[in-house]
Amino acid sequence: MAVETSRASFRRFRPDDAGQVKALVDRTVDTCYDPAYPAEARAFFKQHHSCDSVLEDAGRGLTIVAVAGGEVVGTGTLVDGGIRRVFVAPECQGQGVGGGLMDRLEEEAMGLESIELDASLVSLGFYLHRGYQVVRAASIAVAGGKTLDYFVMRKPARSPQAGSDEQIEDRTPASDGE
Ligand SMILES: CC(C)(COP(=O)(O)OP(=O)(O)OC[C@H]1O[C@@H](n2cnc3c(N)ncnc32)[C@H](O)[C@@H]1OP(=O)(O)O)[C@@H](O)C(=O)NCCC(=O)NCCS
Numbered sequence: 001m002a003v004e005t006s007r008a009s010f011r012r013f014r015p016d017d018a019g020q021v022k023a024l025v026d027r028t029v030d031t032c033y034d035p036a037y038p039a040e041a042r043a044f045f046k047q048h049h050s051c052d053s054v055l056e057d058a059g060r061g062l063t064i065v066a067v068a069g070g071e072v073v074g075t076g077t078l079v080d081g082g083i084r085r086v087f088v089a090p091e092c093q094g095q096g097v098g099g100g101l102m103d104r105l106e107e108e109a110m111g112l113e114s115i116e117l118d119a120s121l122v123s124l125g126f127y128l129h130r131g132y133q134v135v136r137a138a139s140i141a142v143a144g145g146k147t148l149d150y151f152v153m154r155k156p157a158r159s160p161q162a163g164s165d166e167q168i169e170d171r172t173p174a175s176d177g178e
Pocket of ligand 1: 028032085086087088092094095096097100118119120122123124
């Protein structure tokens with residue numbers, strides 16, 4: 001699927017986005033986590049990021065979606081003091097969508113002492129680039145005696161004084177001009 005992301009817009013998640021978010025996560029895991037993760041770990045990721053957990057986290061925290069061409073092409077969530085489920089569609093990576101999601105989530109986290117997240121093996125460089133530091137390497141035992149390895153990372157949250165006035169837009173798809 002070719003999507004022009006230079007005009008990606010960011011808005012708050014709406015419950016009817018859940019199916020697209022779930023499909024985006026599954027497709028990104030299938031495409032980007034092979035061969036970094038064994039099939040058993042990829043299955044664990046997809047089960048972990050269920051439609052129910054997408055909806056629950058969005059209800060308790062703040063979920064942002066990136067939209068381009070009328071499609072959800074990226075997502076990320078701030079919940080319980082941490083940033084979770086940051087995924088960008090494979091064909092839209094490397095175009096600023098992930099950075100745009102993180103800018104907005106970190107903006108929302110202003111006032112917290114620090115921001116924690118779990119980084120996949122393939123996203124470690126992205127988070128190091130954003131100033132996160134590895135707190136520890138971690139591992140979950142999955143089926144077939146395999147492991148799902150990841151890194152717990154943290155960085156200090158920005159103080160409110162250092163923040164910008166940028167607001168998260170909540171535009172309807174029609175007003176996205178797509
Ligand atoms: C990791 C991910 C979210 C990054 O999103 P993206 O849209 O490709 O990232 P961007 O294009 O916004 O990149 C922003 C910056 O990070 C840098 N960057 C992106 N991925 C990087 C990597 N793997 N290593 C080092 N730097 C990276 C870019 O070069 C860019 O730098 P710049 O601002 O100096 O130009 C995306 O690649 C992804 O979804 N990966 C697979 C799923 C995943 O692992 N998600 C994390 C779950 S823990």
